[in-house]
Amino acid sequence: MRIAPLVLSAGIFSLGMAAFPLYASQVSELDNKIQTKQAEFDAYVNGLEQIRSSIKQDKDELERLIKLNTTLEDKRKSALLDMDKQYERLVADPSLDISASIEAYQYALQAQSLNKAKVKAQKTLLASNQDKLANSKMTQFSMLNEIENLKERYNFARVERIKREFGQGGKMEVSQSIACGEDVTFKQCAEQGNDLAKKTASQMLTNKLFQNVTEQALVAKHRDTAAAGIKIVDEKVLESGFSGQGDYSVKMLVEMQGRLPQAQACRLLSLDYRYCGVNADVADMGDFKEVEFSSQQNEPGMYTLTVRSDQYNDEVFINGKSYGASRIDAMLPPGEYKITVKKPGFHPYNTSIKLSGAKTVRAELSRLVVNLTPGQKFTDRHSDGTASPAMVAIAGGRYKVGDLQGRGLGNEQAPNDVNIADTFAISQKEITVAEFEKFVNETGYQTSAEKGRGCAIYESGAPEYNANLSWRKPGFEQSKKSPVVCVTKDDAAAYGKWLSRNTGYQYRLPTESEWEVSARAGSRTDYWWGNNIGAGNANCGWCGSRWSNNSTSPTGSFKANKFGLYDTVGNVWEITEGSPAVVRGGSWNFAPSLARASSRLEISSSFASNYIGFRVVREQ
Template structure:
């Protein structure tokens, strides 16, 4: 397979992300677009190629079945020839004139035909095994190709930001003429100064318009111009000609040197892309509504923050720390703070404030379509002191499933309204290494990847099966609370069957509808917190975390969604099943996949015996 284009992100180890082109020479937007188009063509061809491989596999299976059927027929023929030859030998004892040569030759031919058919079966088995590997490689290559396309789109956005900055932040000289009528109250010198100032303003306006005209994405930039408000800087000016007329008019022609000024955040706004592509500047520019930045506020000053809500028994978290329920009054240092107000059965509140004076936050929480007590969870005892995964209750309800924003892949469409008729418990995290180890130690279970040496890893965008990689050693360091990976759908199903047998309750893997319903948690955006992935909110490629494009993160390293689930965005893909046809798929994105593939509606179909170090699972318990 053609080596896929490589995308490199240099991630900062702090909470910010410095996304740059890697050490190679930066590619142009046009070059990247050509690569995307080329890979997109390959991706579109994959469905046909896989269908062709499946047909070839079926043909080989049919041929093998015919050979095995033929083997039974040849064995019967061999046995019949042997019986005939033995019969002739018995007759030969009484009648030496009996001809046994023909019987010997018939038996010899039957044995040779049987042996040849066995060889043909062995050859056919090898051909079928090779075709199976080819088909599996094609399937995993298809979904890795999706990732490469999305990563290139990330790179293209970075290149677009860099290009518009280069095109805008350039020097230029423009000549303008300005005529004014001098006021009776002003001196000639004042009139001259005013004329030159108006000329410079005209030059600035014309130069700004020229800059927009010359942009590669001029039409889009003009559409968003008012949102960004870029400007120009006057570097200097020179009078070409000037003078006064007899009627008290002043005219001047100025040659003005200017430079465009477009900050990175403005570049993202003009191009209508997520600010994370400009995150380095965004962190510096981020401030309050009147332009005051958090950095300019003295953190040694304490201010009172009051939080009130329309419900009781809620919980207030400030910068991730619980301060109890409302009404709440607390003294906090000046600066930026993130405020969350949550209560089970209600929609959550989240906001980032710049505290520079006493502040009062009034929160209106809306009741959700279900109600259960705060912190309600389910956890079964399996045996001795071993417990099953912690689950949270998800209510029955109706939701819109699929691509609701227009950013999705074809297999996410059309969006449909789905009904979840029964509430269920779902594991609040992905199943961990520790939990899976309990299962293996109790049952001596061996995973598909351990048996066949086929846990896939992505290396420079290419899927590679590594016989030394499995759930115990996935190719990166993991902890007991890390999500288990290198497990196939078959392995995950064996685990839930074990949970059912040990607990006496009904455990299973989620359907795609159940998974998306729980992951959306009542939202209709690409991610449960909004339309953009942001920075340091989930573990995916170029998402600004210490684990991004390195490894999975320990479960629950990021915030819960409004229904109490961790890591429904990124970390590891999670197995689910399609109710319509029973096929297996993965949902949610992963640590080494592009953020655009971590959207709540993204789905990728994979065979049930496929395993990789970026796929895990969570479980459902029926009520």
Template sequence: MNRIAQLTCIVALSFCNFVFAADLSVADIEQKITAKQAEYNNYNKNLESEIGAASKLEKDLEAVRQNVTLADADRQSALIEMNLQYEKMVDNPELDISSTKANYAKAVRTHKAIKDSITAKYNEWQTKLQDVERMQVSKHSLLNTIEGLKEQLNGARIDRLYKEFNRQEAVVVSHNIACDKDETISKCTERGKSLAKQKASKRFLDSLYDGLSESIQASARRESSDVFVQVVRSEVAESNFSGQGNFNVKMNLQLQGNLKRAEGCALLGLDRRYCVGNDSKVAPVLAEKPKVSSPDGSVMYELTVRSNVFDDEVFIDGVSYGSTKLQIMVPAGEHDVEVVKRGYEPNRQRITIKEPTTLKLDLQRTKYAFSKGEKIQDILAGDIPGPELVVVPAGSFRMGDITGTGLDNERPVKTRDLKQSFGMSETEITVKAFEQFVKATSYVTDAEKDKGCASYSEGQAVWESNRNWRSPGFAQSDKSPVVCVSLGDAQAFVSWMSKASNQAYKLPSEAQWEYAARGGKETDFWWGEGVGTDNANCGWCGSQWSNVGTSPVASFERNHFGLYDTVGNVWEWTTSSSDINSGTVRGGAWNFAPRLARVSTRMELEPSFRANYIGFRVVREQ
């Protein structure tokens, strides 16, 4: 087995291990990540070696091509000399020209040998380039496997935290208090038992935090957490009064830690998407929670607020209490409750609290409206409407791995200045738009010409000859982003757009793409640092399309420049400012991990590569 085949097997095995990681412990998954990272580092070194070998072959080929020029000159010179000798033989038939003929024959053989060498060297170079292309794709597939394991790891960390925190324990506590002079025996007794319960609960909560596998991380966020201890059962084992008016009590208690899913993510500093779902793994609590009196004597009831969306914000009497599902103690009486989220109409209700209450406030999407002049749409030849464009204003920004969580090819961070505004298609180019181009030009894509389109299967890019933009391996609608297109296919589309509209269309440069995708932000995603849940269609991002296929364009919110799907759905072809024929895809895809959907992530590919997770969008210059 050659080295390329061995490396391909490594990627395939990586995916298999990832598939079986779901039921493993935190330690097991961490061990697998370490092993896969070592494989990735070794794979990356081999790739660099293969790239160097391809570069050397190219230089060797150029050197041989220079030699053939010299050999051809020698052959021509030998031919001229032999012809002169033949002319001399007309006057002198006895003239011996055998050495001249031998020199010419040698020159011809040398010339042919060098030309044969050029052919062999060229074929060797092309084979090496194909090896490099396969390895580049496999490298990112292996990286995606590692990121998938990290997703599994975070889920396992939360499961472990639940098991460690949501447990019951029998506790025995003794407490001694001095009764006040004007306090009745009954009140002193109740106060002593209450303080004993508080003492036991505090000690138990401390022991829960101290006993966590990630105690340092959780304890650092303890003050901002809403976790609590439930007193499941309590009984007095012993009690007595001393002669000095002191009350002594010994109690047996059954205590239980209570940690909700959202609190688990908060304690470990993880994105909320790892904690979305029910709390079936949390130990059961009492069916009815008692009302609690505040210090001023008012009665407090538990209010639970829910909505139909994630990452919303709840306001009670004008004060923000975080996102749903929210559980909070509020005084009895009237309260204003409002749930808001960007891109949705707010829902506000006035309610009267006189018992534990659950309130469901569903939100409806709003339509994003642009001011005059912010949208462009050209009418193409044949009265075909072109893609809707959003004007991206001129400006400067920092490009690259600003947050320090990226890959080597995202560094160093550089300040880029875009002096001219430009129009960018608000969505990725759709199947319908690409079909209009094909009908108008009879264009045949690279996938339809040769070996089809790649898909991500068992940890690597696998070519399927029957796959192309019409049939990528999953259902597509007119509103789905077109996939299985190479860089050449995308450039052919923008060339047609330019002719059909008499405007200057092109693929976005990397700088234009990242500037537009950031939307004026310096976080990993235009809405913040974490990918969240159901904000985009990427692997393990919580949408109905994640790890299944593409979503219809504009299925999620626009960014602050008005662009859809700059995170996930499909990788998008961009060009380098120095070489328009070089290809880099940006933005992540439906089957790639969230870390690879960050705004600065770059994946360098051969221009001829196409896959069912790669599409593009267009730019129109002023």
């Protein structure tokens, strides 16, 4: 088949340009906001240097005063010794004038007392400036989070803009001629000519869309690896016919609509696939199916397998697949099945059955004696027999921590090795509302927020206190399985002490090293699964879950890391032991870049907010 040259009729092709000015304006507006906020942030960081300089001067002055106190104490003792000797001489000679010795001692005593007062005042000033720095760092972090959130909105707006740009349509008039072979019928030749005209029109629209896109230079680099789709909306043959030599000519009016399938926008803009609602592993395989959740439907010809156990909050596995806690009723086809029932603190129950009709399996679990064997999952018991938080044991040893990828902030630790002396256990999930409520109900404990100024919320780029908020009412709906929030470091420590008394084991807050080792689960990447946050992997700002930027999520709503810990990325910042107080892991309303394993946020020990919670450690 010989293809004759293509002829396009001028003046017919047009694009609907009015579909996306809103998104173009949003991108520009967000870019300007980012630049403005970045300038404000840089100025604020420079201001922090003045506070740090003051703290250094305060420390130097305190050190000087403490050294001076030693000198003045020596002078006081010397003056006292001299005065005592003068009094001894006065006994032998009552006419002796010892007023000079008395005055010297009084002067030395006053000098020392005055210096002690200065030491006390200097300590108060240093503590005040250190607290001021801690609060300023929170403000700094809040400003940074605002910038990161703007960047998230900026990238989402860019994706929406390019999708709108590639979603334009128009009409094109094309003239096409082809020469068909002798073995092709007239009908087949005409169909081939018409198809070729439509394909050519589609290619011309594709070229036009790539030429008109806003980020043309960036998009052009990735054109070969991404594809824009063209849908033929309507077609109309205006003229057609065959020549004496058998050539077929057609003039056709083609109406088309462009579209950019799922991950293609992110490919063209070099963005993480989560901005397009697609998981990276799926996108890399070329399968651009959007992230979605679905449920299985029962099919006819299947049987009911019922599994019960003698324990609550267990987990039933059928052929390795989790079906949740018993009792479960699974609709399955006939065949052989392996059933496992697990619960922390108990030996797993295993059995195999052949399903040829409705069947019930009753599992009995025996208690497991736990000695903190690395990797062991267990649950201690309260004095009333109820379960305490589920734990997982982490082996002692040397671990790599810190900003291993080199993308950290100034307050993050440089890459280094830490030595964990002994095996310890850490709670698999953040302490929940239900677990904290049990503590409050049994002890009558009142949190700092309930006794003081309430709980801080993140608004307008900074934390603001609301006297009406507490862990019972944090400003959004919480379930019993949600992580408890609006608690201070002291509140968390009080819970740990109560848990220790109630179980007979030593519970406390994790150190920063213990927390990071547990969160990384052996990884050296920004997140335990890799360097990209992905879509729907965690509850953090702009992380693609239904809770992102709205509220906490029930603990365990996302996959556990390789050590079996849930929500070490996002949901709530988690309090660690140390001075100053430091929280780790990011939260539901902070940007993904601040939920990396090495990210740190220094806070005041009295700070409570609805984006901070905690988990606990149990010692060997």
